[in-house]
Amino acid sequence: GSQIASLYPCSNASRQVLNLSGFWDFRFDPGDAGLDAGWGAGFAPQRPIAVPASWNEQFEEALDYLGPAWYQTRFILPWGWSGKRVRLRFGSVNYLAAVWLNGAHLGEHEGGHLPFEFDAAPYLRAGENLLVVRVEGELAPDRVPPGRIPPDPRDDFPHRNHPDTSFDFFPFCGIHRPVVLYATPRDAITDLTVRTELEGTTGLVRVRLDRTPGDGATARLSLKGHGAEVAEEVSLSGETAEIELTLPDVAPWSPEAPNLYELAAELSRGGEVFDRYSLPVGVRTVTVEGDALLINGEPVKLRGFGRHEDFPVAGRGLVPPAVVKDYALMRWVGANSFRTSHYPYSEEAMDLADRLGFLVIDETPAVGLFFAEEGLGRRLQLCRQYVRELVARDKNRPAVILWSLANEPHSKRPGAKEFFRELYGLTKSLDPTRPVTLASMHEEADEAFEFCDLICLNRYFGWYTEPGMLEEGFARLSEDLDAAHARYHKPVIVTEFGADALPGCHSHPPEMFTEEYQAEMISGYVRVLEEKPYVAGQHVWNLCDFKTAQEARRVGGMNLKGVFTRDRRPKLAAHRLRQFWNARHDED
Ligand code: GCB
Structure with a gap:
């Protein structure tokens, strides 16, 4: 089976990395015939595909296809590797990976966005080697994140997406981050x-x-x-x-x-x-004291964004220039922080957060959790696995200041309490040094908040509620935050707020979906948030527009709440935020 991966592979006087990124052979397997036909030992090449990247936007007929699909590549074992400890490491595969090396089944891994590795040494040959990976990204209620959740019979206007996700971002599939083989001494x-x-x-x-x-x-x-x-x-x-x-x-x-x-x-x-x-x-401390989040004993206010790993053509695959660009955009706007909504981001991106000094809320892939009995045990097992994998991967990063266990779990349900008690306990046992939280949509009585060191709220007054009524929305935000603070007596971070804006669409007075409405809404929120001493952070949803499943609320298959477009051009709101945040920085 696969093993938890921690130290990022490197080359030095004792170690060597062979990066297998490039064009691999690829074929879709809609009839799921490959397993029985023994494709693990190799299959007839059909067409090339880029690794790393999602397959969905590389081939026009495959947008909504979630697998299975097969990848294979050949590589020559480097000189001097015999007798070494050799491991095969995947940065992220969405969602299920089954791996064969020279026909031998190495094992499987469930869950995207986190690295895993195998002992490859026993199966390697001098000369040419064949690596085959079967990838499958079907949505299912007992997976995390869950999909195809059984409709609630009490819901008289059931709202569905295509593909049928429990979240709005597109469920991209494929080998999303580098695949590397690395050698260390046996004694390592x-x-x-x-x-x-x-x-x-x-x-x-x-x-x-x-x-x-x-x-x-x-x-x-x-x-x-x-x-x-x-x-x-x-x-x-x-x-x-x-x-x-x-x-x-x-x-x-x-x-x-x-x-x-x-x-x-x-x-x-x-x-x-x-x-x-x-x-x-990086030598630093993180603590929560009273209403404040402290870095090195000094109160800090997070200003930044919820984001996605999402870029045209590459989908959720690692695009190094887009990583650099997004940091540059965040800097330009005056942000000091982001959340890895709604799954861990690439190690390559996290390295830059450490170097550039961004404060990161590091979130597991547990988005859209629900607590019906069916499949609950399995979902909890997966969440436990993700926490282990995430802490193993990111525990040494100074940029990571908070672990987020989930985004918007349906946690008013009774089953949620035990679920989060366990996850919180596990996280604290693995890393007692960082506060733990989760991002909630609920107004009150979130069962899970008992197990949070600070409270993260996603808020859309003036959008999903009070549509077109910004002043009412701001007033409700203010009351709602005061109520949450009075109830929990913990610092509050507003981890999402924003409005969809179709770039180039304008109106005065501001109406929904225009750049003016988005800019006004974000400005009004920032004003309210800056006035609340217990608010430790403000994260706009989202840095950029991103691809979604298709549904009635998502125009052109996109969530348009980016203050930048999907191709990273600023909307009015980006300029507005820049004035706010840069001015505030000057005062600090
Ligand atoms: C949310 C979710 C986020 C969505 C956002 C929206 O609360 O956490 O994933 O994209 O709302 O725009 O509806």
């Missing part, structure tokens, strides 16, 4: 877990190193940067070492100054280094 570092603290001007960096079982060795850890270099060594007989490094006069990591140190880990025996791995480390 397998994980590093970094926790940082500040004591006055001193930074404490606690590192846990995990390694494969092996003979005694020496572990050396060093931290370098900002004019400092410190190192510690311990001798290691078991599989883990805990080491604390101290940085006097530390340069802490913050959004204003995203200072990073290089943490270098080395394993040696008899003075000879046999494995090494380096990691950027």
Whole structure:
């Protein structure tokens, strides 16, 4: 089976990465014949496909096709890899992946947006190797996110999407992030877990190193940067070492100054280094105190966006220039934060958040959860798996300041309470250093809020309610937030607010779907939010327009709540936000 992936593969004096991205062979399998026909051992090529990318916008007949489909590629084993520990790692496959290497079934993985890996060494051959992946992205009520939820008989005007998602973004399918093969020594570092603290001007960096079982060795850890270099060594007989490094006069990591140190880990025996791995480390703390969210002991206000990984043609596939562009747009507008709505974003994108100093609410793929008994156990198992995979992947990132367990679960239902008690407990046991939350649409009595360190609300007064009536919407927002704060006594982040605007559509006075209405709505919300001392964050929905399933509310197959279009051109609201947020920055 697949295993949890943590350290991002790298090349250095002990390790090497072979990136398998490129054009692969591809075929759709609408009759699901491939398994019985033994395509895992190889299939007749039909057409090329780009990896990584979704298949839906690469082929015009496949927009709504959710699988199964088959991918295969051939590669030559690099020189010097025999006798190494070799792993095959997928950054993200939506939704189900089954993997064969040279005809041997390596295993399967369920769930998109998170990395997984396999031990490849036993199946590799010198010379040419054949890798086959079957991908399937059907929507089903016992998957997470769920789809094709049985209609509620109490609902007399049932509203459906095509494809039948429990969320509005398009359920893109395919191999979405790089597939790499990487070699390490057999005797290797397998994980590093970094926790940082500040004591006055001193930074404490606690590192846990995990390694494969092996003979005694020496572990050396060093931290370098900002004019400092410190190192510690311990001798290691078991599989883990805990080491604390101290940085006097530390340069802490913050959004204003995203200072990073290089943490270098080395394993040696008899003075000879046999494995090494380096990691950027930001020394910072995150705490919730009373009504405030604190970074390094100072209150911080999040200004930014909910987003999607969504770009023309590539779908949900990694597009490095679009990643850079989106950070540039957020910067230009004056944002310091975003949420990885509604699933974890690529590791490549997260690396840039660490470097550029963005504060990230890191969300699991649990969007649209419902709590009917049927399939509930399975959905909980998947959510537990996602939390494990996400924390393993992102635990060392200074940019990640909050874990979000879900988006808009239907959590007024009784079953929700136990569900979130478990997920919250699991998350805290894996990472006691970060606050935990979830984004809710409910006005009150959300069963899940009991297990949140701060409250995240998605709000659309003046849009889905009070349509066309902005002033009424703003008044209701203000009351609603005060009520939520009075009930829970925790800081509040408004993780969504916004309006659809068709670019180029104008009106005065502002009417729904015009650029003016969107700009007025966002401005009014920002004014209300800036006045509430307990509001720790404001995230506009959305940075960019994004592709949706088809439904009556989504014009042209898109959610138009972006302040930028899908091809990243600003709407009026982007200019307006820029005035607000940049002006506020000057005051800070
Ligand atoms: C929400 C959802 C988000 C939707 C948004 C909308 O509450 O969390 O995924 O896109 O509303 O525009 O309806």
